[in-house]
Amino acid sequence: MPSAITVTSLQHVLAGTPADEVSKIIQADGGVIVEGLFAKQVDRFNAEMDPIVNEWAEGVKGNEWMMEFAGYKTKRVTQLIARSKVFREEMIDNPTMLSYIDTMMLQTSDSYWMNAAQVIQLQPGEKTQMLHRDLENYPVFRGYGPQAPEVMCNCLVALSDYTEEMGATRVIPGSHLWDNFEDRGDQAQTISAVMEKGDALVYSGKLLHGAGENRSNRARRALALAFCPGWLVPEEAYPFVIPMEIARTLSPKAQQLTGFRSFHNGKLGGGSLWQVDYLELADFLGFNQGKVAL
Ligand SMILES: O=C(O)CCC(=O)C(=O)O
Ligand SMILES: [Fe+2]
Numbered sequence: 595m596p597s598a599i600t601v602t603s604l605q606h607v608l609a610g611t612p613a614d615e616v617s618k619i620i621q622a623d624g625g626v627i628v629e630g631l632f633a634k635q636v637d638r639f640n641a642e643m644d645p646i647v648n649e650w651a652e653g654v655k656g657n658e659w660m661m662e663f664a665g666y667k668t669k670r671v672t673q674l675i676a677r678s679k680v681f682r683e684e685m686i687d688n689p690t691m692l693s694y695i696d697t698m699m700l701q702t703s704d705s706y707w708m709n710a711a712q713v714i715q716l717q718p719g720e721k722t723q724m725l726h727r728d729l730e731n732y733p734v735f736r737g738y739g740p741q742a743p744e745v746m747c748n749c750l751v752a753l754s755d756y757t758e759e760m761g762a763t764r765v766i767p768g769s770h771l772w773d774n775f776e777d778r779g780d781q782a783q784t785i786s787a788v789m790e791k792g793d794a795l796v797y798s799g800k801l802l803h804g805a806g807e808n809r810s811n812r813a814r815r816a817l818a819l820a821f822c823p824g825w826l827v828p829e830e831a832y833p834f835v836i837p838m839e840i841a842r843t844l845s846p847k848a849q850q851l852t853g854f855r856s857f858h859n860g861k862l863g864g865g866s867l868w869q870v871d872y873l874e875l876a877d878f879l880g881f882n883q884g885k886v887a888l
Contacts, residue, residue, distance in 0.1 A: 625797030
């Protein structure tokens with residue numbers, strides 16, 4: 595497929611649309627906007643995050659490439675499990691969201707991990723982020739082009755107004771099918787994923803995208819929830835940073851997503867990983883008492 599726009603807008607569905615319908619759209623376009631996915635949680639989540647985000651420094655520490663990628667006027671708050679009750683109790687294991695993520699992640703992995711969860715706030719004056727595919731976190735897969743397995747996908751929730759002027763995420767629909775993943779397109783090929791607060795852009799790790807320029811005088815806030823197969827190392831080292839007393843209270847699904855349960859690949863015909871003496875990690879940690887094991 596040539597590196598040209600094949601789709602000129604993103605399709606919208608309502609939260610609760612069956613996963614197979616959502617999956618068909620993601621396969622065709624690379625992503626879809628799910629209206630109202632986190633409408634119930636967004637204000638309460640923001641109330642928890644406001645004092646933290648307000649104090650947070652712009653930009654990240656790291657090498658120059660990372661600083662450029664992350665944005666010099668962008669605030670990125672991580673460790674959301676520890677920082678937000680609403681997040682750990684009502685968002686991380688949202689069944690509707692996970693039914694959509696399942697359609698991508700279960701192709702390559704019987705169980706999967708949350709790769710990263712972060713609040714991304716573009717301050718006024720932030721410039722356009724470089725276009726990228728999230729799959730490039732694992733560069734070897736770039737070489738596979740559109741045949742690459744799904745090794746990352748994302749659910750990006752609008753936590754504020756999300757207009758083009760404020761820097762709504764820009765995407766190139768159809769770019770998940772381009773022949774050559776070294777080709778990262780250009781801004782002229784992008785469209786703006788304008789959303790209402792509480793809507794989410796659910797997209798494949800193969801889709802070209804990047805944060806837009808914030809030309810307004812207001813901050814644009816998003817929550818990015820990324821996922822990867824259990825056999826890849828996630829971005830955030832959850833088992834080291836989630837306090838055990840919080841980990842114990844998470845749902846079995848949330849524990850699975852954050853590395854407190856073993857990874858099994860029985861359905862796809864692989865082995866079990868992330869075990870202790872060949873035993874289930876959650877048993878070793880005493881997490882299965884009183885809970886239904888996954
Ligand atoms: O903030 C955005 O709109 C997108 C950010 C993004 O794609 C990333 O940091 O990987
Ligand atoms: Fe990204």
